[in-house]
Amino acid sequence: RKLSLPLGVFPLELPTLGLMSENVLLSSIIYGASGIIILLPRNKNNLGYLHILYHKVHAAKNIMKSVGLDPDRIILIEFDEQDIELLVEKLNEISSDTRAKQSRVFTTEPITGDRRSRFVSMIRTLLDGRRPISDIIEYGGPIPFGEVVIDREKCTLCELCYNKCPAKAFTLVKEADTVSLGFIYQKCIGCDFCSSICPENAISLRKYLSISRLLDDSVMILVSQEIVKCLRCGRPFITRGKLRKIEKIYEGIGAGNVDKLQSLKLCPECKRTKVVPAEYDKWLIYR
Ligand code: SF4
Ligand code: SF4
Structure with missing residues (x-):
């Protein structure tokens, strides 16, 4: 059934709920939406995804x-779906209020890159040079951000976490006689894979979203060891x-x-x- 929408409300149909993300919501605000109303028909097919x-x-x-x-x-x-009249009434009420709220086109440029870099760019665009009001964001569900903490006594610098991290959040710098494992908070998606595969059980993950850390792409050195x-031969x-x-x-x-x-x-x-030839010579003599 068709809905007659209040003036200034532009409908956008998402074929699947999985397409809804923080990126979609924030980008709408960045490109000038005064508000976003998400209409979710109550039906049993939605239940699995609803809490996400x-x-x-x-x-x-x-x-x-x-x-x-x-x-x-x-x-x-x-x-x-049978309460459409009620819904239209509610929409009218909200949209007139939403239209009154401050809206601004933050940019007209496309925000490109992978999902994480678009998210970072959006936060930067929304802040527009200002400091965040609160740095730690309460997520209330699975947190796709994290800070890796390494037990330096346990880590052998086997490089497994560096090689397997799906987000390439680790760095490895090899110098003449040292090797250093670094970490970039901005890239970590909090998947816990590194801590599950570390053979020394040396990794723990603190999951949180910090806006200031997200905007900082510097490398934090987790552990450095002498080679x-x-x-x-001295090599x-x-x-x-x-x-x-x-x-x-x-x-x-x-x-x-x-x-x-x-x-x-x-x-x-x-x-x-x-060593082996020397051992072998010894063995020949004994014989
Ligand atoms: S933290 Fe674990 S997986 Fe990573 S280099 Fe150290 S020992 Fe290897
Ligand atoms: S939690 Fe996942 S994304 Fe973050 S460093 Fe570990 S493997 Fe990489």
């Missing part, structure tokens, strides 16, 4: 508040953490004598070309 939609609207409203805009410019209405040099070849782990394993199985531990400090090349 509420979280997204809740988050978008809190972001609006943080950038100094009226959160009530975003309204969600659930309605029964231990080969006892024979740096293993991180201090990995060496410590192997030493502990040797000690654990009762093989932690001085010779064995020293042999761990030989690079694979020196082990192959120098």
Whole structure:
């Protein structure tokens, strides 16, 4: 059934609720909408997604508040399809109020990039050089942001988290005799994958959205380790953490004598070309 919409209300039909996101809501405000009314027909097919939609609207409203805009410019209405008259009445009431609220075209330029970079650009555009009113945004549902915290005593710098993070939120800098693992808060999507795969159980995640941290693309160094040099050739070849782990394993199985531990400090090349032939010669003599 057709709805006769109040003047100035432009309908936009989303084929699926999954397309609704904080980005969609904020971009409408950026491009000049005075308000957004989300009409959600009550039906059992929506139930699974409903709570996620509420979280997204809740988050978008809190972001609006943080950038100094009226959160009530975003309204969600659930309605029964048989109560259309009531809905039209409600729409008229809200839209006349919404039209009175402050609206502004923040930009006419397209906001491009991946989902996260568009989100960051939108917050920056909405703030327009001002500081956020509140820095930490209450999300009220799954939080797609996080800060990685590393237990430096446990981390061996195996690089697994760096290689597997789906958002490329880790950085790795290798210098002559050190290696550093860094983290960019702006990129992290709070998926917890890194903490679930870390073989040393060294990662924990603090999930929160901080506007100031989101706008900051700097790298935070999580852990730096010396690369231990080969006892024979002097070439740096293993991180201090990995060496410590192997030493502990040797000690654990009762093989932690001085010779064995020293042999761990030989690079694979020196082990192959120098130690093995020497051991082999010894074996020949004994024979
Ligand atoms: S935090 Fe874990 S996965 Fe990442 S480098 Fe350290 S040990 Fe490896
Ligand atoms: S939580 Fe996910 S996105 Fe964030 S650093 Fe870990 S793997 Fe990457």
